[in-house]
Amino acid sequence: MRWQDGGWLEAAPPPAPQECPVAIVIDGMSQAVLMATPRDLRDFALGFALTEGLIAAPGDVLDYEQAEVQTDGFPAREARLWLRPGLAAGLAERRRSMVGPVGCGLCGVDSIAAALPPVVPVASDWTMPPLDVARAMDALAGGQVLRRETPAIHGAAFWDGSRAITREDVGRHNALDKLAGALAQAGADAGQGAIVMSSRLSVDLVQKAARIGAPVLIGASAPTGLALQWAERAGITLIARARGANFDLYTHPRRIAGNRGPDV
Numbered sequence: 001m002r003w004q005d006g007g008w009l010e011a012a013p014p015p016a017p018q019e020c021p022v023a024i025v026i027d028g029m030s031q032a033v034l035m036a037t038p039r040d041l042r043d044f045a046l047g048f049a050l051t052e053g054l055i056a057a058p059g060d061v062l063d064y065e066q067a068e069v070q071t072d073g074f075p076a077r078e079a080r081l082w083l084r085p086g087l088a089a090g091l092a093e094r095r096r097s098m099v100g101p102v103g104c105g106l107c108g109v110d111s112i113a114a115a116l117p118p119v120v121p122v123a124s125d126w127t128m129p130p131l132d133v134a135r136a137m138d139a140l141a142g143g144q145v146l147r148r149e150t151p152a153i154h155g156a157a158f159w160d161g162s163r164a165i166t167r168e169d170v171g172r173h174n175a176l177d178k179l180a181g182a183l184a185q186a187g188a189d190a191g192q193g194a195i196v197m198s199s200r201l202s203v204d205l206v207q208k209a210a211r212i213g214a215p216v217l218i219g220a221s222a223p224t225g226l227a228l229q230w231a232e233r234a235g236i237t238l239i240a241r242a243r244g245a246n247f248d249l250y251t252h253p254r255r256i257a258g259n260r261g262p263d264v
Contacts, residue, residue: 001253003130004246013241013248016225019202021076021115024048027088028080033115035202035226038077041066045079054091060084071116074226078112117207122235124191124215127257128161134245136218139164140196147198158183158214160193172199173208180212190214201240203227210234216255218242223250 002011022036024045031054036044042064049055063082068075128136136159143166147153156175157166165188167178176197183190194216195209201219203226209217210230217231218239228250231238237252249256 001249002246003133003249006245011248013250014222016223016228019224019226020074021071021112023076023078023112025078025080026054026091027083029088029091031091033112035115035204038075041077041079045081049081055083055087060087069112071112072118074116074229076112076116119230119233120207120210121233122191122210122213122215124213125255126192126194126215127255128159128194128216129257130247131245132159132161133218133239133242133247135159136164136194136196137220137242140166140198142166144168144198155198157196158188158190158193159196159218160188164196172197173204176205176208180208183212194218196242200224201227201238203230206230206234206236206238209236218247 002009018037019035020038021033022038022041022044023033024031026049045064046058046061055061060083061081062084065080067078067080069078070076139159140155140157143157143164144153144155146168147155153168153170154172154175155166155168156179157164158179165179165182167175167182169175169178176195190212191214193214195214195218197205197219199219200221201217201223203224206217206227207230216237216239220242221240223238223240228238231251235252237255238250239247240250241248
């Protein structure tokens with residue numbers, strides 16, 4: 001459903017971009033798992049190995065294969081490289097040093113199971129009126145002090161219906177982590193408000209929102225297909241393309257008070 005010009009419309013949203021966990025596996029050892037568009041994965045694996053210094057040249061790779069796997073019903077991919085003899089010895093040490101890079105969501109995990117953990121359900125019955133979506137986005141913008149100095153900054157805010165707590169970072173995932181920490185330190189109940197993001201909504205943001213118990217997740221840009229699936233299963237009300245007074249409502253519409261949309 002789409003909220004536009006003060007009322008609900010039946011609208012077909014643009015197709016959601018696809019993402020899934022992609023494990024880069026070299027000589028049978030998972031080096032990292034990254035959320036990625038599942039296309040051109042041979043190029044992705046080779047480029048990752050080159051840019052991370054795992055290989056020196058394309059000729060170091062002897063073979064490649066791609067496999068699809070399932071974790072709790074969610075699809076994932078493995079992009080597997082095999083190197084020429086003598087190169088595998090340093091991979092284990094290099095693998096340990098790669099865990100935890102910032103700003104890229106799930107890049108620090110090294111297994112598909114870690115990228116798609118069990119779904120954490122959110123049971124909060126907190127609600128908000130449609131007009132509050134624009135108020136929440138305005139509050140996020142008002143709290144983005146760093147973004148007024150440079151546009152290359154993401155923001156995450158917690159909106160409780162009257163005020164917002166905002167945190168910023170170059171990475172949207174880092175901004176949400178900072179916000180989660182701020183809420184924890186303040187003793188705030190994340191179940192009594194909405195998380196508002198300046199960015200598109202990827203699955204890792206939905207996972208983080210679920211872990212802290214936030215019932216509503218709002219984004220300025222589009223969601224990915226996997227984010228929508230995860231929000232549906234986690235019981236999160238997901239709102240995207242929130243711009244001005246308009247927004248798209250994708251999942252669990254019961255939390256938007258006064259909702260009179262189709263089939264609700």
